[in-house]
Amino acid sequence: MINETMYARGAESSVIREIFSYANERKAQIGEENVFDFSLGNPSVPAPDAVRASIERSLALPPEQLHGYTPAPGLPAARQAVADSLNRRFGTSYGSADIFMTVGAAASVSCALHAIACPGEEVIVIAPYFPEYRVWIETAGATCVEVPASPETFQIDVAAVQAAITPRTAAVIIDSPNNPTGVVYPRENLEALAAALEAANARREEELGHAQPIVLISDEPYREITYGAEVPWVPSLYEHTIVCYSYSKSLSLPGERIGWVLVPQVSEGARRVMCAVAGAARCLGFVCAPALFQRAIIDCVDEPSDVEAYARNRDMLCSALKRFGYTYVEPDGAFYLWVRSPDPDAEAFCERARTYELLPVPSNSFGVTGWLRVGYCVAAEVIERSLPAWERLAEEYGLLER
Ligand code: PLP
Secondary structure (H helix, E strand, O other), X not given: OOOHHHHHHHHHOOHHHHHHHHHHHHHHHHOHHHOEEOOOOOOOOOOOHHHHHHHHHHOOOOHHHHOOOXXXXXXXXXXXXXXXXXXXXXXXXXXXHHEEEEOHHHHHHHHHHHHHOOOOOEEEEEEOOOOHHHHHHHHOOOEEEEEEOOOOOOOOOHHHHHHHOOOOEEEEEEEOOOXXXXXXXXXXXXXXXXXXXXXXXXXXXXHHOOOOOOEEEEEOOOOOOEOOOOOOOHHHOOOOEEEEEEOOOOOOOHHHOOEEEEOOOOOHHHHHHHHHHHHHHHHHOOOOOOHHHHHHHHHHOOOOOOHHHHHHHHHHHHHXXXXXXXXXXXXXXXXXXXXXXXXXXXXXXXXXXHOOOEEXXXXXXXXXXXXXXXXXXXXXXXXXXXXXXXXXXHHHOOOOOO
């Protein structure tokens, strides 16, 4: 016997990972320096030295302590360190009980979804969106409802979200700084969303008596990677917010699988949600995030990200692509450039780009057509060496003459 749903998930694979595997094959065939892989959000910036120092300190612990299980929600000191860091930055008063340590943002969002969405309910995503959201939403038994972002700005189209809300809406997921567009949602945009959700909650209460509020899941693995834009603290704008975070991008630790879920314990309802997050982690087998990296977070929670390296890459890529005639969304954060595909069929463009060993991701799996995601978290030399290929493609598509 086999679970066909799980089989299908395994067999379909992610387009991003398929391109990443193809890039690795090509690198083995023709040399690493000849392949321009812009697929995966795998930071090329090294983890800070403080992470290594912390690991070395941990290695001096007795092995049974070093390698032992931690409590299911994480080490109390790690949870408190995260809460203290948030309090310093956002003027909040969180405690360890508000934080559940997880196995990266994938687990954070999965646990949050399983905690608050019931089979038959709906979860709204803003398209384009991180493709795994659909997988996690559907695995929780809910329906993924795509709401297109505002054209041109790619901010949240609040009127469209409002129109998509039904009595079955359990949650809205937002992700700012955004993967894949690089847009940071401005405060006014988030305030408008919060007001729309409050209004919907009030309507529900009026029409249905006591009703569950719509939860806002704010997935924030790129919070620290911005180029000057303010990233508002979402729970201060909307009470029913769950923040999902990971250190995969900010501390360049994607393979170590460490992050957290924040559910501010402001009400009996919120305490029940945190209990459900713990239950989801239990059911999904995510209890006890990696102990070594929980300790690293205690030591490195406030380590800054090396945003400068990404800023240099962004500037080099943007100025070259502009010169070649490409159009794109000016990125305010994360490390992705959202480029209009010169071919309305982005998959066809990516096929043609492959002949130059150039590997962006077509937008189709992000829920929209006609765009490309270019992950510029690569080494600067990769961007530099890729420019002739971008230029030749621009010539082929007649961008340069415009
Ligand atoms: N959410 C978004 C928006 C992401 O871009 C990613 C990874 O790229 C994740 C979640 C998953 O992060 P993690 O690797 O920490 O599980």
